[in-house]
Amino acid sequence: MTSTLDPSKDQAPLRTARPAALSAPLNAGPPHPGLSLADVLAAFGHGDADSAPAWLKQKRQTALARAVKLGFPTAQDEEWRFTRIAPLLHLPLHPARPPARRLTAGEIAPFAFGLEGCRLVFVDGHFCAELSSLPAAGGDLQAVSLRAALAGNAPELERYLTDIADEETMVFTALNTAFFRDGALICAAPGKVIAQPVHLLFIATAGEAGATAHVRNLIVAGARSEMKVLETYASLSDAPHFTNTVTELVLGAEARLDHCKIQEENQRAFHVADVQAQQGRGSHWTSHSVSTGARLARHQIQTIFRGRNAGCILNGLYLVRGEQLADHHTVVDHAQPRCESHEFYHGVLSGRAHGVFNGKIFVRQDAQKTNAKQTNRNLLLSDDAVVNTKPQLEIFADDVKCTHGATVGQMDEEAVFYLRSRGIGLEHARQIMVRAFASGVVDRIPLEPVRARLNLMLTERFRDKGA
Amino acid sequence: MELLDIRNLSAGVEGRPILKNLSLSLQAGEVHAIMGPNGSGKSTLAQILAGRAEYQVTAGSVLFQGADLLAMKPEERARAGVFLAFQYPVEIPGVNSTYFLRAALNECRKSRGQAELAPVQFLKLVKEKSKILQLDPALLNRPVNEGFSGGEKKRNEIFQMAVLEPTLAILDETDSGLDIDALKAVAAGVNKLRRPENATLVITHYQRLLNYIVPDFVHVLVDGRIVRSGGKELAFTLEERGYDWVSQETAAPAGATT
Numbered sequence: 131m132t133s134t135l136d137p138s139k140d141q142a143p144l145r146t147a148r149p150a151a152l153s154a155p156l157n158a159g160p161p162h163p164g165l166s167l168a169d170v171l172a173a174f175g176h177g178d179a180d181s182a183p184a185w186l187k188q189k190r191q192t193a194l195a196r197a198v199k200l201g202f203p204t205a206q207d208e209e210w211r212f213t214r215i216a217p218l219l220h221l222p223l224h225p226a227r228p229p230a231r232r233l234t235a236g237e238i239a240p241f242a243f244g245l246e247g248c249r250l251v252f253v254d255g256h257f258c259a260e261l262s263s264l265p266a267a268g269g270d271l272q273a274v275s276l277r278a279a280l281a282g283n284a285p286e287l288e289r290y291l292t293d294i295a296d297e298e299t300m301v302f303t304a305l306n307t308a309f310f311r312d313g314a315l316i317c318a319a320p321g322k323v324i325a326q327p328v329h330l331l332f333i334a335t336a337g338e339a340g341a342t343a344h345v346r347n348l349i350v351a352g353a354r355s356e357m358k359v360l361e362t363y364a365s366l367s368d369a370p371h372f373t374n375t376v377t378e379l380v381l382g383a384e385a386r387l388d389h390c391k392i393q394e395e396n397q398r399a400f401h402v403a404d405v406q407a408q409q410g411r412g413s414h415w416t417s418h419s420v421s422t423g424a425r426l427a428r429h430q431i432q433t434i435f436r437g438r439n440a441g442c443i444l445n446g447l448y449l450v451r452g453e454q455l456a457d458h459h460t461v462v463d464h465a466q467p468r469c470e471s472h473e474f475y476h477g478v479l480s481g482r483a484h485g486v487f488n489g490k491i492f493v494r495q496d497a498q499k500t501n502a503k504q505t506n507r508n509l510l511l512s513d514d515a516v517v518n519t520k521p522q523l524e525i526f527a528d529d530v531k532c533t534h535g536a537t538v539g540q541m542d543e544e545a546v547f548y549l550r551s552r553g554i555g556l557e558h559a560r561q562i563m564v565r566a567f568a569s570g571v572v573d574r575i576p577l578e579p580v581r582a583r584l585n586l587m588l589t590e591r592f593r594d595k596g597a
Numbered sequence: 598m599e600l601l602d603i604r605n606l607s608a609g610v611e612g613r614p615i616l617k618n619l620s621l622s623l624q625a626g627e628v629h630a631i632m633g634p635n636g637s638g639k640s641t642l643a644q645i646l647a648g649r650a651e652y653q654v655t656a657g658s659v660l661f662q663g664a665d666l667l668a669m670k671p672e673e674r675a676r677a678g679v680f681l682a683f684q685y686p687v688e689i690p691g692v693n694s695t696y697f698l699r700a701a702l703n704e705c706r707k708s709r710g711q712a713e714l715a716p717v718q719f720l721k722l723v724k725e726k727s728k729i730l731q732l733d734p735a736l737l738n739r740p741v742n743e744g745f746s747g748g749e750k751k752r753n754e755i756f757q758m759a760v761l762e763p764t765l766a767i768l769d770e771t772d773s774g775l776d777i778d779a780l781k782a783v784a785a786g787v788n789k790l791r792r793p794e795n796a797t798l799v800i801t802h803y804q805r806l807l808n809y810i811v812p813d814f815v816h817v818l819v820d821g822r823i824v825r826s827g828g829k830e831l832a833f834t835l836e837e838r839g840y841d842w843v844s845q846e847t848a849a850p851a852g853a854t855t
Binding site: 554 | 649672676681683686687691697702704705761
């Protein structure tokens, strides 16, 4: 595994973070009518200023300086052209408080997918030991809360944390580094196959608008290890809360990692997620991103191939209705030769929902024999749903195979008629068609209970025609 | 009572008339062929009988076993026993053929008050019926019609018909795009499925298919009207003399044959 530390990174410490933030110039363009970045910084401050190790304090300060420099994105920002965050900045953002009461096992059961094995539960961003079941220490699988790992000086943290996720252009990732409270550290020992999936469950219960959880996860798959991680986000309240989550993944040589992230937060919530991987030689990463909740959900999914013969499958499904927006921005960086990437993102949209897909593929000059494939397909169930989709391929090598395709279409009425002409009712026929549209993406998910849940949701969506 | 009774049917699409005062009746046990040049309205008739909403019926009625067929939804017609073998069967990616057909059969059975077939029973039935059509059973593990050759699609239509056992089968240009072996297999399948209580309406441009599915009656459709009706020999005359022959003839006996 190539070292992830980049000595050229700006390490200049920022001694007086908050005053600097207030005086720093924000992004060009018209100011947001809501919160300014300075307001946000003032609201969050440093929760763990005393307890954090020195290296982390420094990283937090660097990140804060970046955030100040970047400012919140505006409509002029190409990366955020279709995803306006103004409604988020109208919320009184503040750190989510520890939950007022303990959740029962029964309350989290609907989000647990009936999975046995290791589970870490976080409520409003706070780790809940009572609802979690951790593996024994010292085994093939390490799974602990990030705060516990920090307290125990887990070596992976200083080595990798914040060095996988690219903060230089992403203000929310920088804010996460500056303010994350907790999350999970998951490590599979080299050469070990972890049979049971590890489940990270994040539940929001806060009743106040603007309650914010900055969640940070680090997943390290040792060389030749195999592991499945399920990461789910859900709400038990219907308040407009905010989740800003970053998951960093490190795949050692020939590691195989399946990462399934499911976002089903309430329809008023805001969800910004950054999932970034760094892949060693011969490793394989499968990413599933399922987005059905939140008013606004932005997913950044990124990988860089640091060694040859690595591969990834980026698989995604967004099911949005009403006024929801689901945005996927992917970046696959073919920095090494002979790597393969396959992207499949499908969206089912109804009501006045909005889907955004932007897929970047970089093929560096030395990355010969690259095979990169990207597809984005969208099914619009209403006249008012909108999709913006854009492939962005930058290819500097000459012996490569790169394809991309995007479709935006409505229900195939010929097919619906065909089904009906055989005796299948109209509703059932539409149901079959919606399921069929998403089936490729759903069937790639290895966890059966997750597939079953999605199929159930899909069969309900067909009714949405006018909704 | 006629199995199918079409009376003075006029219909069109987007205000353009296609069928003009067409009448036709079928009795149980009969095979009728409708022949006609391109654009004469043959497929429109098939689509209207199956319930395609794009066409507007402007006058006339269609009774199926005494019930108002035009008032029924497409799925209700199928459940009542009307089957259309499509001229262009639709490919449906992501929908497994076996799943689809079992869902269809069970809907039809339910509406007849019969119990649903369990997967095991259904697979047995499929095996039996696929033999009749000499259909490769592997096709049924694929999505509906996806990647099927033209011949496979047509065979699959008749295979579905064999499974659903309709009372009235409408074959819309089932012979188009078939080589002679596929044509024979499809025709043999149709013939095996003939029952005294069922009827078949064969729509075709060419006489060729009628060598294998022998009709009791042949009707010639020109410009939305049945301009001539007769026995199976009418098909040979048409093949020999072309459609111009009937088009030029005037005042041919139009309408029902029985």
